[in-house]
Amino acid sequence: MKSAFKKLPSDKHSIDGGLLFAVTLCAAISTLLIYSITYNHVLDTVGSSYWKTQAFSMIAGIVAAVVISFIDYRKLVKLWVVFVPVTLVLTALTFTGLGYRREGADDQAWLNLGFIQFQPSEVLKLAFILTFAHHLSRDEEEMNKPLHMLFIVIHGMIPLGIVAMQGDYGTAIVFAGIFAFMICSAKISWKYLVAAPFFVAAGLIGMWFFALSEFHKKRILILFHPGTDPEYIEYQQDLGLAALKSGGVFGKGLFGKPDDYITVPEIHNDFIFTYAGQVFGFIGTLGIIIVLAYVCLKIFGDSRVCRDHLGKFICMGAFGLVFTHCIMNIGMVLKVAPVIGVPLPFLSAGGTAMISMYAMIGLVLSIYSHRAVNYNVFYDEEDDD
Template sequence: KISKYYKRLDKGLLIAVTVCALIGVIMLYSMYKVGIGDIEKRTYIIQLISTGLGIAVCFIIASIDYHHLVKLWFLYAPASIALVLLTFTGLGLQRAGADDRAWLNLGFTTLQPSEFLKLAFILTFSFHLYKDEENINHPLHLLLLIIHGAIPIGLVALQGDYGTAMVFILMFVVMLFSAGLSIKYIIAAIVITPPAIYLLWNYGLQSLHKNRILVLIHPGTDPMGLEYQQNLGLAALGSGKLFGKGLFGNKDDYVIVPEMHNDFIFSYIGQVFGFVGAIAVILILAYICIKILNNSRNTMDKLGKLICLGTFAMIFTHCFMNIGMVLKVMPVIGIPLPFFSAGGTALLSMYIAIGLVLSCYAHNDKKYRMFYDYD
């Protein structure tokens, strides 16, 4: 049965994400050996351990029927919300240079609970849409779905993590529209979007976040302030030219960018591997997104489709916003590049999300279950 299970895995998707994770470890190791970016030895070691743990967890999640996973919402949904709420207590941590208080200080390490809240949302919202499929266009039922989406969006926004809030919003929109939302509600959403943006701009966003958007519209207005990191990121990306400077060159040959090991790791990829390497990374990430979309079309039911689409929305939004930050077409809002950026919590959560997609892919036939029979 294990051999049959292995044959049903989407091995192409698993290999692609693991290639990305290993390249990320190599990038961190390179920074450590060259002596740039204030990288400690433990940074790339934690990333390597997280990769191995992520692969193991991914296999375990993939072996479990996703119909059973969604039914455990009463365990992971309250737990993930509770962890986010703990960031508002004395355990909450605001990292140096960050605008948000989104981490938990566990003493021996830190944890970003919103990463697990994303996974809980994908499962619970998919289940909610699936169970209420016939009624989602009824006003009361739609209101409950909106409340479901507003809870995680509101929590991470209160943390000051507007980047993650944007990820949740796009996940919510993609999943809700894909579930069969009536065209009248889609038109209504389009109509209210401009006034909603107006209210958010004038009464929701802080001046710092407004200025990060304004410098994109008016480049050159704050080169030594808000634009400084992005200007360095662009310079680093371009300095690699066609084939890059290599992994272990002279320290003085590299452009050092703040948070280069994390949110701006794509700028280091450009330095090391050049234009060719940067395009290759974009193509691998595009392949991952396309594979997830394709898997959503081949699932057994709408529940599997929604889980895949929620995962797609999460990964695509991360990739688009992160690379956009480096290219200076998106504001700096602290979004890591999936599978590449340093951060054990983020990497592990991405592997769990891929495990959910693999579960939907492997359990798309009622005649086959690894551990369970589904009624």
């Protein structure tokens, strides 16, 4: 180890304030929307505990993000031998008696530990981004060799396969999105990119015949044949579209009469965008899309200024996570994607999702703030590897 002073343009901790403000704005809007749902009695199953949990999770998330921003992300990655086994064990417990299927969901992806209920796959996303970024940064120069690429693909398919076994196909798609954005940001050969669509097509065909239930197949097929649904599978999406349109240009406001609002199943969660449409109208929903697009662009921008490839891969994983969530959720509401239980980042109700998303933002903030090395009498040149 070589000890030396290393000079930087600034020795102060810097933070990407724009990114933190944008996600907190979304979280604050989410809390306000869920409070409005409670106040207006739009959905009887949504009580005051929901908006209180959302507010607490937002505050806890902000604290977590700021704390993580002060920690060198390279040191966090080195702890993978601790957090990966813990995350995998928690996820595996969903297949035991501790796992349960949340009301309104199709998958058994939640854990009920008595004092707390949470979804381990939200934490698994973070663990995957960190470990896969570490894998790519260590193996990037050799990744195009067939054996190395095989191990990279296996690494990506492990979490995807676990959540698919839970029946959580929405989260499986999110993992696929994270994997795709991260691997495409590495030095992958064009030959693999050309072959990828064929392998993806083969995988989708295999899932259609051997993994998807008839109910999930009907959810997909109905998108191509709207209005021909004798089992009312498209009922939720049709109701969501009607709710979205009912807000007009400027919306009905946050506090009205219960009869003013259309009740949509999961309106506080996966379909919260429909309530935003009722309350804020077209202008408000367009504003939400702009803020979420800003978050994605900010994360992508931070991936261009980080000090090493490890930071770049983590940022691209975070970008893939937020981008895939947004596209799938809004597409689901607009009836161009099937209903597969993908929440809208920082807006859908859920304490686990909120805090884990903030933790992910904390990683991006850490990469941004450590994009150069501060004065450090114990500076280790090996940390730049």
